[in-house]
Amino acid sequence: MNSSSLEAVFANGISQSRSIRYRESIYAAIKEAILSGKLLPNQPLVEEQLAASLNVSRTPVREALTILAHENFIGPQGGRGLYVRSLSRQEFVDIFVANEAVEPYLARRAALLASEEQLADIAEALDRGDACAAALDTAGFLRASRDFHGRVGTAAGNTPLAGFVLSNEERTDMYLLNYGKVVNGEQMEISNNEHRAILGALKNRDPEAAQRLAIVHAQSLRERFAELFQPLAEE
Amino acid sequence: MNSSSLEAVFANGISQSRSIRYRESIYAAIKEAILSGKLLPNQPLVEEQLAASLNVSRTPVREALTILAHENFIGPQGGRGLYVRSLSRQEFVDIFVANEAVEPYLARRAALLASEEQLADIAEALDRGDACAAALDTAGFLRASRDFHGRVGTAAGNTPLAGFVLSNEERTDMYLLNYGKVVNGEQMEISNNEHRAILGALKNRDPEAAQRLAIVHAQSLRERFAELFQPLAEE
DNA sequence: TGCATGTGTTTTGTATACAAGTATACGATG
DNA sequence: CATCGTATACTTGTATACAAAACACATGCA
Structure with missing residues (x-):
């Protein structure tokens, strides 16, 4: 259900040139989606869906999310999962x-x-x-x-x-x-x-x-x- | 060779209470070791050695290293591996x-x-x-x-x-x-x-x-x- | 000797498998 | 009808397996 919307967000996929770390492209893609308003505050970021949309595994997605969470662009909200953070x-x-x-x-x-x-x-x-x-x-x-x-x-x-x-x-x-x-x-x-x-x-x-x-x-x-x-x- | 020294550095291990995320304890342990001078600048941080010293797998170690690298406490230095960063x-x-x-x-x-x-x-x-x-x-x-x-x-x-x-x-x-x-x-x-x-x-x-x-x-x-x-x- | 190259080893990057925790749906019970 | 408890499905956290890149060393050749 959300998968389709995510596929729209990341329609271009990420640069699949093997010598560049996926983590970086994924990080940039998600951050860009947030900053351009394609991913809205409070929207959940499900690792497997992101991985599927970007045609990679969960591992590099997790690392990108880890950084984004550390930068406070995304964060936990309740018990499970990461969400686009809405600034108070x-x-x-x-x-x-x-x-x-x-x-x-x-x-x-x-x-x-x-x-x-x-x-x-x-x-x-x-x-x-x-x-x-x-x-x-x-x-x-x-x-x-x-x-x-x-x-x-x-x-x-x-x-x-x-x-x-x-x-x-x-x-x-x-x-x-x-x-x-x-x-x-x-x-x-x-x-x-x-x-x-x-x-x-x-x-x-x-x-x-x-x-x-x-x-x-x-x-x-x-x-x-x-x-x-x-x-x-x-x- | 470094394995033994790392085991000395992390002799206490990390808090193994299952409900706390390893990532956090590992992050804190490595950062503490750097800030207290137990890990010196230019010292390489090998994932598997850290994982062994801390009795966890590479995965949470990687996530801790990802954050530390993003905070510039550690960083690449040449082609492979992460090292404790020495400030210029x-x-x-x-x-x-x-x-x-x-x-x-x-x-x-x-x-x-x-x-x-x-x-x-x-x-x-x-x-x-x-x-x-x-x-x-x-x-x-x-x-x-x-x-x-x-x-x-x-x-x-x-x-x-x-x-x-x-x-x-x-x-x-x-x-x-x-x-x-x-x-x-x-x-x-x-x-x-x-x-x-x-x-x-x-x-x-x-x-x-x-x-x-x-x-x-x-x-x-x-x-x-x-x-x-x-x-x-x-x- | 000096340099280039090839091979083996180490270490990282990515994928997958499994375990544990959390939310949700549904039925039982009052 | 509401509420609680349990079962189930979903998602994350961790471990492991495999692939690819980087390094080290040795060997061959000039």
Whole structure:
């Protein structure tokens, strides 16, 4: 019953090139399905069904699930089985606050350290965000925005912090994609403009402005998505 | 040849109570062995040897190793096998900088939010640090210090940030334990005093002081362990 | 001697088999 | 009709078996 829906989700299968570990492809496939909204929160992940959909055995599926569970994308829910995790409002806010605390620092450092190539990478993510906003492609926009923030982090030259921020973005994006109808065309455009301002500061090698604009961006998000931050109304 | 040494490392075996997942105990046992210095950097982790030492099959060992590898405590090194990872100087500095960027914020929040029970937990870690410093027990001191920082993070009420900081502490402590002869009795005492000052600010509910003292502590560490930062001196 | 190659061994990656735990359906009982 | 208990089916956790990759060593050849 669910098997068919999973086969739809993983219609392409995974790259069966023998020299690449299945675990990696399976991990990427499931994570991608979650981040793109093809696997919804609270959906059960049955090892055998996943294995059948992907034409592999349970073993590599288990290892992929182990990692995803450790990253909190999926988790137990009751006694048996793993499910796509649904972030609570509190978790969403905590993760947002975490990035709010870290990203201004990364923007400042990126203004000092970003290479020309890295600036081009960041600009690419920005352009992609514009295109997705125009097409009202929310999932695509979220990925572009995620790439933007992730690449700013990378340009700041601190791998642990950059990884932390990116992983947080992935999880909040999952929340926004599934729960918030809040990400509409106007919101995307505003975010893109704020991103553009940050990139401008990076290009000008102006760390103070970059830091300030990152703070402004976070505050703007808080105001525009205020409903998500209101003290635990429901759920 | 390593089999015997591994059996020494895991002499106690793992808790064999059937209702607890082996994976968890194995994960904890290996991580503990790494953090306490019983497993040294670059030491190979052979699944079958670990399984034999722990009296389980390879399967749960593999899952524990998968998680540890994902957390970067262990990793591939060449073509085959997993090894205890040795942090490069650059990685050590990056992780230190990451915590330097985050911990002042957590100290500030903890001053506002810590419960009396949490303050007592923090004090307990501090007392333990004193005892270990007096006994020149470096590994014990590092754990106590780690607990101190971790509990301050917990008290700040942001799970993702607290987990990030704790995981970073674990990795830098591993570095200090194995590479630095720098953690001597005097250094431990100084750190404990700085920790005590931070705890005082938390008890006084003085967020500004807590934040400032956390920054002071980080700067003090940079100066006292300057040799670890030398080749990369920045800022 | 030095290098290439082949063979045997070790170790991992994947698949499968089996055991144990959990949920569900169904009937018995009040 | 509701509730409980038991049987049954399903899913996971662990063990084992097998295949493929990586390493080590030896041998052959220039």
